Amino acid sequence: MLTAIASRLKFTYIKQVSISWSGSLKVKTSKMEALELVSSNKIFGGFQKVYSHESSELKCKMNFSVYLPPQAEGGDVKLPVIFYLSGLTCNEQNFITKSGFQRYAAEHGIIVVGPDTSPRGVKIPGDDESWDFGVAAGFYLDATNEPWAKNYRMGSYVNKELYDLILQAFGNVVDGERIGIMGHSMGGHGALVSTLRNPGLYKSVSAFAPICNPTACPWGVKAFSGYLGEDKCKWVEWDATELVKKYDGPPLTLLIDQGAGDSFYIQKQLLPENLVEACRSVGVPVILNLREGYDHSYYYISSYIGEHFAFHAKILKA
Numbered sequence: 001m002l003t004a005i006a007s008r009l010k011f012t013y014i015k016q017v018s019i020s021w022s023g024s025l026k027v028k029t030s031k032m033e034a035l036e037l038v039s040s041n042k043i044f045g046g047f048q049k050v051y052s053h054e055s056s057e058l059k060c061k062m063n064f065s066v067y068l069p070p071q072a073e074g075g076d077v078k079l080p081v082i083f084y085l086s087g088l089t090c091n092e093q094n095f096i097t098k099s100g101f102q103r104y105a106a107e108h109g110i111i112v113v114g115p116d117t118s119p120r121g122v123k124i125p126g127d128d129e130s131w132d133f134g135v136a137a138g139f140y141l142d143a144t145n146e147p148w149a150k151n152y153r154m155g156s157y158v159n160k161e162l163y164d165l166i167l168q169a170f171g172n173v174v175d176g177e178r179i180g181i182m183g184h185s186m187g188g189h190g191a192l193v194s195t196l197r198n199p200g201l202y203k204s205v206s207a208f209a210p211i212c213n214p215t216a217c218p219w220g221v222k223a224f225s226g227y228l229g230e231d232k233c234k235w236v237e238w239d240a241t242e243l244v245k246k247y248d249g250p251p252l253t254l255l256i257d258q259g260a261g262d263s264f265y266i267q268k269q270l271l272p273e274n275l276v277e278a279c280r281s282v283g284v285p286v287i288l289n290l291r292e293g294y295d296h297s298y299y300y301i302s303s304y305i306g307e308h309f310a311f312h313a314k315i316l317k318a
């Protein structure tokens with residue numbers, strides 16, 4: 001009994017990442033930001049963990065997931081990292097419980113980080129009235145319009161705060177020179193925009209059913225009007241199809257995956273062809289895989305997640 005309690009209360013400093021941690025514990029990073037371990041489960045020889053922390057960008061408590069593959073054990077090898085950004089209505093759980101990515105992360109020895117999709121619990125009037133705006137629909141941008149501007153800063157949260165936190169907290173196992181990003185739907189838009197706005201921050205990028213041209217689809221127009229206001233000059237700064245036309249960073253190949261039977265694709269919410277056309281106009285390499293009969297769900301993502309890990313591994317481990 002006492003042994004069980006002692007084991008549950010076991011704690012250490014995160015600089016000495018140990019994949020045998022269990023239970024709920026407080027961990028202090030080198031910057032003394034408290035990370036609380038919410039859960040830890042062994043899977044494919046590594047550990048799927050969820051942490052929570054107080055976000056300074058979003059001004060609320062946030063959960064994020066970290067998969068530590070078996071190669072992280074011992075903490076003496078620096079591994080590549082992939083950030084995964086989820087879509088509308090999701091939190092950090094959907095991807096880790098439904099996609100089956102851990103098999104491929106373990107195979108390639110890649111750490112995988114998955115943030116939530118919006119601030120939580122900040123209670124802005126109207127934030128829970130629709131599934132495609134507000135809570136679980138942060139669109140990975142920095143809002144400038146009130147009342148959203150104070151908390152809805154998912155762009156800076158992912159690309160600065162969480163990115164830096166991962167480098168510091170997991171510094172003994174993370175190779176900061178080999179970081180990639182992928183995402184689904186709204187998260188696919190987030191992955192593309194994060195890469196194109198921050199040249200060199202991510203060495204590899206791919207997306208499942210991304211919202212490719214948000215300024216030209218109903219989801220994007222609703223989100224951008226709310227978060228950014230009516231000035232469309234601000235909108236193009238968060239639109240992958242517009243951003244790629246002026247991309248001037250390190251060479252990049254965009255991997256875009258799309259289910260041909262996806263109702264949101266058919267309704268023209270996603271518009272991958274617009275992104276492909278923009279890429280071709282400026283000579284940015286792009287691969288568009290159209291998958292016959294697949295929809296928008298995690299059944300589709302789990303069918304091709306292995307291909308995406310292979311794509312990222314080839315670049316990050318070159």
Ligand SMILES: N[C@@H](CCC(=O)N[C@@H](CS)C(=O)NCC(=O)O)C(=O)O
Nearest residue numbers: 087088089090094131185186297298
């Ligand atoms: N309105 C529907 C559709 C939303 C939807 O398809 N969301 C996608 C991302 S855009 C998703 O990943 N849903 C969660 C899941 O399938 O686990 C819902 O509330 O689930």
